[in-house]
Amino acid sequence: MERLKSAVPAELRRAVSEGTAGDLPCTTSRLLAFLDGLPLFHQVIGELTDPELALCRKDKGRATELKGRGNACFSRREFEQALGFYSQALRYFPISSDGTDRSMIATLYINRASTMHKLGLLEECLRDCNRAISVSPNYSKAWYRRGMVNASLKMYSSAIHDMEVALSMEVTSSGKSNIEQELKLILEKHQNINEVGTSSSNFMDEEQQCKVVLDCISTPNKDRGMTSPNDISPASLIHTEDPLTAIIMKSCRDTHCHYCFSEAPADVVFCTSCTLPIYCSKRCQEQAVGEISWNQNTCLEFNNNAVDLAKLSITSTRCRTSNSKHNAEHRHECGGAHWAAVLPADIVLAGRVMAQYIEKRLMARKGSTISGPNLDLVHHYDQESPASKFESHIYAIVLLLCLQNYYKSDFSWTEDSLSQLVLLISQIKVNSIAIVHMKSMDGGKELTVNKGFSAYSDAVMCSVEQVRVAQAIYMSGSFFNHSCRPNVHAYFYSRTLFLRATEYIKAGSPIELSYGPQAGEMDLPERQKSLQENYYFSCQCSSCSVLNLSDLVMNSFYCPQSNCLGAVSESIYHRCKENFVHVSLGECHVCTLSLPDISKFDDDMVKVGKLFFRKSDAILNVDPAFCMSCRSQLDLSFAAAMSDRATSKINRLKELTALDNVPEVLIAEALQSLEQIKKLRHPYSKALAQVEDTIAEAFAKVGDQEQARKHCEASIKILEKLYHPNHIIIAHELIKLVSIDLSLGDGASASAALARAEAIFLLYYGPDVKRILPYVDVLRRTVSERSIGSC
Numbered sequence: 001m002e003r004l005k006s007a008v009p010a011e012l013r014r015a016v017s018e019g020t021a022g023d024l025p026c027t028t029s030r031l032l033a034f035l036d037g038l039p040l041f042h043q044v045i046g047e048l049t050d051p052e053l054a055l056c057r058k059d060k061g062r063a064t065e066l067k068g069r070g071n072a073c074f075s076r077r078e079f080e081q082a083l084g085f086y087s088q089a090l091r092y093f094p095i096s097s098d099g100t101d102r103s104m105i106a107t108l109y110i111n112r113a114s115t116m117h118k119l120g121l122l123e124e125c126l127r128d129c130n131r132a133i134s135v136s137p138n139y140s141k142a143w144y145r146r147g148m149v150n151a152s153l154k155m156y157s158s159a160i161h162d163m164e165v166a167l168s169m170e171v172t173s174s175g176k177s178n179i180e181q182e183l184k185l186i187l188e189k190h191q192n193i194n195e196v197g198t199s200s201s202n203f204m205d206e207e208q209q210c211k212v213v214l215d216c217i218s219t220p221n222k223d224r225g226m227t228s229p230n231d232i233s234p235a236s237l238i239h240t241e242d243p244l245t246a247i248i249m250k251s252c253r254d255t256h257c258h259y260c261f262s263e264a265p266a267d268v269v270f271c272t273s274c275t276l277p278i279y280c281s282k283r284c285q286e287q288a289v290g291e292i293s294w295n296q297n298t299c300l301e302f303n304n305n306a307v308d309l310a311k312l313s314i315t316s317t318r319c320r321t322s323n324s325k326h327n328a329e330h331r332h333e334c335g336g337a338h339w340a341a342v343l344p345a346d347i348v349l350a351g352r353v354m355a356q357y358i359e360k361r362l363m364a365r366k367g368s369t370i371s372g373p374n375l376d377l378v379h380h381y382d383q384e385s386p387a388s389k390f391e392s393h394i395y396a397i398v399l400l401l402c403l404q405n406y407y408k409s410d411f412s413w414t415e416d417s418l419s420q421l422v423l424l425i426s427q428i429k430v431n432s433i434a435i436v437h438m439k440s441m442d443g444g445k446e447l448t449v450n451k452g453f454s455a456y457s458d459a460v461m462c463s464v465e466q467v468r469v470a471q472a473i474y475m476s477g478s479f480f481n482h483s484c485r486p487n488v489h490a491y492f493y494s495r496t497l498f499l500r501a502t503e504y505i506k507a508g509s510p511i512e513l514s515y516g517p518q519a520g521e522m523d524l525p526e527r528q529k530s531l532q533e534n535y536y537f538s539c540q541c542s543s544c545s546v547l548n549l550s551d552l553v554m555n556s557f558y559c560p561q562s563n564c565l566g567a568v569s570e571s572i573y574h575r576c577k578e579n580f581v582h583v584s585l586g587e588c589h590v591c592t593l594s595l596p597d598i599s600k601f602d603d604d605m606v607k608v609g610k611l612f613f614r615k616s617d618a619i620l621n622v623d624p625a626f627c628m629s630c631r632s633q634l635d636l637s638f639a640a641a642m643s644d645r646a647t648s649k650i651n652r653l654k655e656l657t658a659l660d661n662v663p664e665v666l667i668a669e670a671l672q673s674l675e676q677i678k679k680l681r682h683p684y685s686k687a688l689a690q691v692e693d694t695i696a697e698a699f700a701k702v703g704d705q706e707q708a709r710k711h712c713e714a715s716i717k718i719l720e721k722l723y724h725p726n727h728i729i730i731a732h733e734l735i736k737l738v739s740i741d742l743s744l745g746d747g748a749s750a751s752a753a754l755a756r757a758e759a760i761f762l763l764y765y766g767p768d769v770k771r772i773l774p775y776v777d778v779l780r781r782t783v784s785e786r787s788i789g790s791c
């Protein structure tokens, strides 16, 4: 793509880069005319769309080699590695429409099933056996393996049935005698033990009904925004929505399902036509590629419940259906071409929106000339940088030709389509939402309630990791504006967006979420910069219009005068007569804040910024490096350098703690660094909270729970200054404290901290806390067991 960009002559590049949205018909057609005459451009399109050149094409030779490597690992009892090789072999194995390779596919499923059986992955093993039987119903080994796993699952009737079928199909005498022996053992067990059902891990979806009425209204300075004609109580679910379309993050491609974005299980299934996506189940696979059409001639004879599974494995190379009810996102990108793997996520999202639009029109027989989807979403094309405008042009042209390559004569476009596509890319930039999953949600309780260093104790330290798994467009979700102090919380289950009120919202008030920058998380200049760069607006939410403690202290330094709690900042604060405070950073004016209601601000705020609140000082400048309370001066660059040096040692400790390798000498060093940072950074600074938290985790890992508790509590105290008391970040930190208290056998403190954390989680997740943060339930059970135990 870079070569393509540099081939564009300077004059044309300038016209494209400096044009406005109104110029798009002209700039897109000029660029298209130039590229069309450029052999390099046709070469690029060819490389992106030709299945023979695709990086993600199927490859029988490679699949066979991977199978061999899997077999070698299996015979050496290296089951984890064998599992990986068999999965890769399934990924690369081409599936022919005439079903000639059925036995190889069935063998691969059974080899993987046997490996998973060895690893104790019973449900996964059972699913692969079903797949193998549906592909090759006369395959004795598949029935045998299913019989064995059913026996492990204590499903003895099914196990006996499977073994009997295996026996009837087995041709070798040694094979027969092996099956007979196993069958005998299963029959004995069946007589002795009552049969139990499978341990279904399926979560029954709670019926979630949003009863809140929402209105999209026009606002004075934010375009449209959301509100409600009724009061909304805290913790109410106000909105749920599935995305128009979504795309997995590159970093999650090999670990998460490309449809529901959950962490993929061991028996992952693959796209039938290319090697790119992976799915956690047949259901997700079908949602992503549409119902797979298959050649009736390849129909095999098998029992009813195998029919669905067979559809999965036997397919024509083109997985196209015209009557799919849902939007099959991956379908048009499939068939061996790999543009979807190479182009940036925003561009692939635009391609998916376009494809959806094209297919709807084709189905409605509205003619094949397509302009564009023209979504009712804002864009800021005119404010984008010249480089971004130029890039959007190039990508729009490339994308349109990739789509043309798939739809062929079904789809013709005009120059208007290109302008629409450039605007669509612009809309996606400011309206797409990152789908974030909690690691615990995908990986189960074990991943979240991490066992500490077993060499030291059975210490447990709970921590949650947020994983950004995908990027998506939610049509109604896009109408919610941003606030750095939001009153709703957004979270995701699978690909569904949930919005819940975290506080009481009065009828008619704006309902706003956070686009990322939040008060307490970033300071004022950082938030303003991020929102301006990514969303093209200057924020004037409550946190960005009134002077507040969090912004004053979060990145500040400590006043050199002992006993003074004033903050020393890198910004200039200029208070004018009208009680406004102008904030600048370097040469740049950041924003203007009003003084808070003097009767309401707390003691800390006065101590930090005493000068601002002195009535007599109507006009005043607090310069960088001067204390906001007593005007003492600090050598800011020296303090920053010292603080950075100390922080880098703490970061090293953090890395090693994550790797479960905590040398005690590093903790001692970290404690020295903490003392240095305490002398430099303001006592309520974010850096200090992070240092306390890192040291708490390290102590918990080495089993010194007393020290872990001390530092965890110190971290919470600072967070309470930076965020409001019901902020979710405090709940996550409290959960760490609960696990430390439990390790110390202090059930009463654990119970109090857990109650506080649960009250906060309830505001953010309501009853969904059970499925989003399953470890909270685990902790609750442990806390109540300990409380009963100590009675």
Ligand SMILES: C[S@@+](CC[C@H](N)C(=O)[O-])C[C@H]1O[C@@H](n2cnc3c(N)ncnc32)[C@H](O)[C@@H]1O
Binding pocket: 221, 222, 223, 224, 225, 377, 378, 380, 430, 431, 478, 479, 480, 481, 482, 483, 535, 536, 537, 538, 539, 540, 541
């Ligand atoms: C996802 S859209 C939100 C809905 C949008 N207001 C509309 O009319 O469709 C994001 C855009 O809304 C505007 N916006 C969102 N929050 C804002 C805020 N706090 N202040 C000013 N503009 C805001 C900005 O133009 C931003 O790029």
